[in-house]
Amino acid sequence: MHEREVKTVEDAIALVEASALTHIKVGLSDIDGVMRGKYLRRDKFLSALKSGFAFCNVVLGWDLDDHLYDNVRYTGWHTAYPDAQVRIVPQSCRRLPLETGPGGERMLFFLAEFDGDAAAVCPRRLLHRVLQHADALGFDAYAALEYEFFMFNETPQSVREKGYRNLQTWTPGNFGYSVLRSTVASDFYRQLNALCETMDMPIEGLHTETGPGVIEAAIAVDRAADAADKGFLFKTFVKALAQQNGLMATFMAKWSHEHSGQSGHIHVSLRERKTGKSAFFDASQPHGMSRVQANFMAGVQRYLPEFMAMYAQTINSYSRLVPGYWAPLDATWGIENRTTALRLIPGTDKSQRVEVRIGSADANPYIALSAALGAGLYGIETGLEPAPMVEGNAYAQQFEPALKLPNTLWDAAQRLRESSTARTLFGDAFVEHFAATREWEEREFRRHVTDWELARYFEII
Incomplete structure (x- = not known):
C-alpha cells in the first residue's frame, strides 16, 4: 500500500507492519505553528494508532523559546503540566525523503492532534x-x-x-x-x-x-x-x-x-x-x-x-x-x-x-x-x-x-x-x-x- 492511500487506522497498521522501520515519526502543531514531535517505537506506535498516546501539555504552555507562559489557564505550574491525550491522524501518513531507517527505507511520518480537553486550544482541531x-x-x-x-x-x-x-x-x-x-x-x-x-x-x-x-x-x-x-x-x-x-x-x-x-x-x-x-x-x-x-x-x-x-x-x-x-x-x-x-x-x-x-x-x-x-x-x-x-x-x-x-x-x-x-x-x-x-x-x-x-x-x- 502506498502511504498516501492510508485512510483508516487499519490501513496505517497494515503499512507499518509491512515496513522494516523500528520507529515511526509523529509531529503536531503548538500554538505558534512550530512542529513538535517524537519517534515512537513500532509497537508503541501501533498501540497509539488505536487508542492515542500521552504528550506533555507543556507544548501548549510554552513559547517559541520553550519559556513557560505565566498567564494562561489551560496549563501551567498550577496544573503541574500533566499529559494531554493525542490522537494520530492516519490519513496524514507520508514518507520523509530526508530521513531513512534500516535498509534505506524512507521514514514514515504521521501528523497528530490534541484530544480531550486539550482539543479546545489545539490549532488543528480549531480549524476542523x-x-x-x-x-x-x-x-x-x-x-x-x-x-x-x-x-x-x-x-x-x-x-x-x-x-x-x-x-x-x-x-x-x-x-x-x-x-x-x-x-x-x-x-x-x-x-x-x-x-x-x-x-x-x-x-x-x-x-x-x-x-x-x-x-x-x-x-x-x-x-x-x-x-x-x-x-x-x-x-x-x-x-x-x-x-x-x-x-x-x-x-x-x-x-x-x-x-x-x-x-x-x-x-x-x-x-x-x-x-x-x-x-x-x-x-x-x-x-x-x-x-x-x-x-x-x-x-x-x-x-x-x-x-x-x-x-x-x-x-x-x-x-x-x-x-x-x-x-x-x-x-x-x-x-x-x-x-x-x-x-x-x-x-x-x-x-x-x-x-x-x-x-x-x-x-x-x-x-x-x-x-x-x-x-x-x-x-x-x-x-x-x-x-x-x-x-x-x-x-x-x-x-x-x-x-x-x-x-x-x-x-x-x-x-x-x-x-x-x-x-x-x-x-x-x-x-x-x-x-x-x-x-x-x-x-x-x-x-x-x-x-x-x-x-x-x-x-x-
Missing part, C-alpha cells in the same frame, strides 16, 4: 471545528497557501555566532522571477520540488522574489483541512532541507528593515456540497462574484481588525505592515488589487476565489485559515455586505476608522479577546488561551533592549 460549520452550511472549503521565505548561506551555529548580524544571503541583490538564479541553483530547486511531490504538498509555482535570496512557493489548492496540513509540513521540512544543504530558510515576517516582508497569502473558495459547483462564481454578475462570495468576503473584511492576532501572530509580523511594502494596512478589498487586504480574483467555476493578503509567513496556517474561513462563513450566515470596493492604490487613500487594522500585537490581542464573534466561532477556551499567549509575546519583547534603541539613545539623549 470551523470546517464543521462550513459542512453545516452545505459547503466544502478549499484553500491554497503561498509562502515567501529568505534563504541564507548560514547554519544554526553561524547565525548565533554572528548575533544574527551581517548574514550572507543565498544570492545577492534584487532579481524577482529570475531564470538565471533558479538555473544556477537548480539542484536545490529540484530537491525542493521533489520533496514536496513526495510528501504530497506539490508546489504549483516556484520562483525568486524581489530581494536577496528570497523565494516564493505556491502550494497547490486542496480541501482546506489538507491545505493547512500541507502548509504546516512545508514550513518545517523546507527548513530541514535547507539545513541539510548547509543553508538556512526563515519564514520571519520581516528579517531586515532593508528588505520587503514575507507574506503568507491564503486563497480560499467554497463549493456547494449538493451540486459540486462553485459557490463563489456567478457568470451573470459583475466580475463573476456571486452573492455568497460577496457575503463571505464581507465577513472576512468585517472581522479582520478583530481577528488580526490570528493572521499576524508575532511582534515581528507588525514590522511588515508598513506603507509601500506590499502589505495592507486597512481591511479593504479590490478586484485584482494587490494593495488591499482582500483581493477578489475573478475566474471561472474552477478558479473564482478570494485572496487574503494580510497574513505573514510566520503565521500558524491552522489558525490563520481558521480566521479567514470562520469570518467568511459568518458573513454568509448573517448576510453581511462588503464595504465599497477600492480602486487604485489603497495606501494613498483614507478609510473609515472601523476598517483600520491593529498595528501592534498587544492591540490585536485585546481586539481578539474582546470579540464576541471570535468567541462564538472559535470558543472561549481558544480565544482566552491564544490572546494570553500573544500578550506574553508582547511582554517578552518589552523586556529587551533593541539595537535600534542603543544606536538612537546611547550617546545622544
Whole structure:
C-alpha cells in the first residue's frame, strides 16, 4: 500500500507492519505553528494508532523559546503540566525523503492532534471545528497557501555566532522571477520540488522574489483541512532541507528593515456540497462574484481588525505592515488589487476565489485559515455586505476608522479577546488561551533592549 492511500487506522497498521522501520515519526502543531514531535517505537506506535498516546501539555504552555507562559489557564505550574491525550491522524501518513531507517527505507511520518480537553486550544482541531460549520452550511472549503521565505548561506551555529548580524544571503541583490538564479541553483530547486511531490504538498509555482535570496512557493489548492496540513509540513521540512544543504530558510515576517516582508497569502473558495459547483462564481454578475462570495468576503473584511492576532501572530509580523511594502494596512478589498487586504480574483467555476493578503509567513496556517474561513462563513450566515470596493492604490487613500487594522500585537490581542464573534466561532477556551499567549509575546519583547534603541539613545539623549 502506498502511504498516501492510508485512510483508516487499519490501513496505517497494515503499512507499518509491512515496513522494516523500528520507529515511526509523529509531529503536531503548538500554538505558534512550530512542529513538535517524537519517534515512537513500532509497537508503541501501533498501540497509539488505536487508542492515542500521552504528550506533555507543556507544548501548549510554552513559547517559541520553550519559556513557560505565566498567564494562561489551560496549563501551567498550577496544573503541574500533566499529559494531554493525542490522537494520530492516519490519513496524514507520508514518507520523509530526508530521513531513512534500516535498509534505506524512507521514514514514515504521521501528523497528530490534541484530544480531550486539550482539543479546545489545539490549532488543528480549531480549524476542523470551523470546517464543521462550513459542512453545516452545505459547503466544502478549499484553500491554497503561498509562502515567501529568505534563504541564507548560514547554519544554526553561524547565525548565533554572528548575533544574527551581517548574514550572507543565498544570492545577492534584487532579481524577482529570475531564470538565471533558479538555473544556477537548480539542484536545490529540484530537491525542493521533489520533496514536496513526495510528501504530497506539490508546489504549483516556484520562483525568486524581489530581494536577496528570497523565494516564493505556491502550494497547490486542496480541501482546506489538507491545505493547512500541507502548509504546516512545508514550513518545517523546507527548513530541514535547507539545513541539510548547509543553508538556512526563515519564514520571519520581516528579517531586515532593508528588505520587503514575507507574506503568507491564503486563497480560499467554497463549493456547494449538493451540486459540486462553485459557490463563489456567478457568470451573470459583475466580475463573476456571486452573492455568497460577496457575503463571505464581507465577513472576512468585517472581522479582520478583530481577528488580526490570528493572521499576524508575532511582534515581528507588525514590522511588515508598513506603507509601500506590499502589505495592507486597512481591511479593504479590490478586484485584482494587490494593495488591499482582500483581493477578489475573478475566474471561472474552477478558479473564482478570494485572496487574503494580510497574513505573514510566520503565521500558524491552522489558525490563520481558521480566521479567514470562520469570518467568511459568518458573513454568509448573517448576510453581511462588503464595504465599497477600492480602486487604485489603497495606501494613498483614507478609510473609515472601523476598517483600520491593529498595528501592534498587544492591540490585536485585546481586539481578539474582546470579540464576541471570535468567541462564538472559535470558543472561549481558544480565544482566552491564544490572546494570553500573544500578550506574553508582547511582554517578552518589552523586556529587551533593541539595537535600534542603543544606536538612537546611547550617546545622544
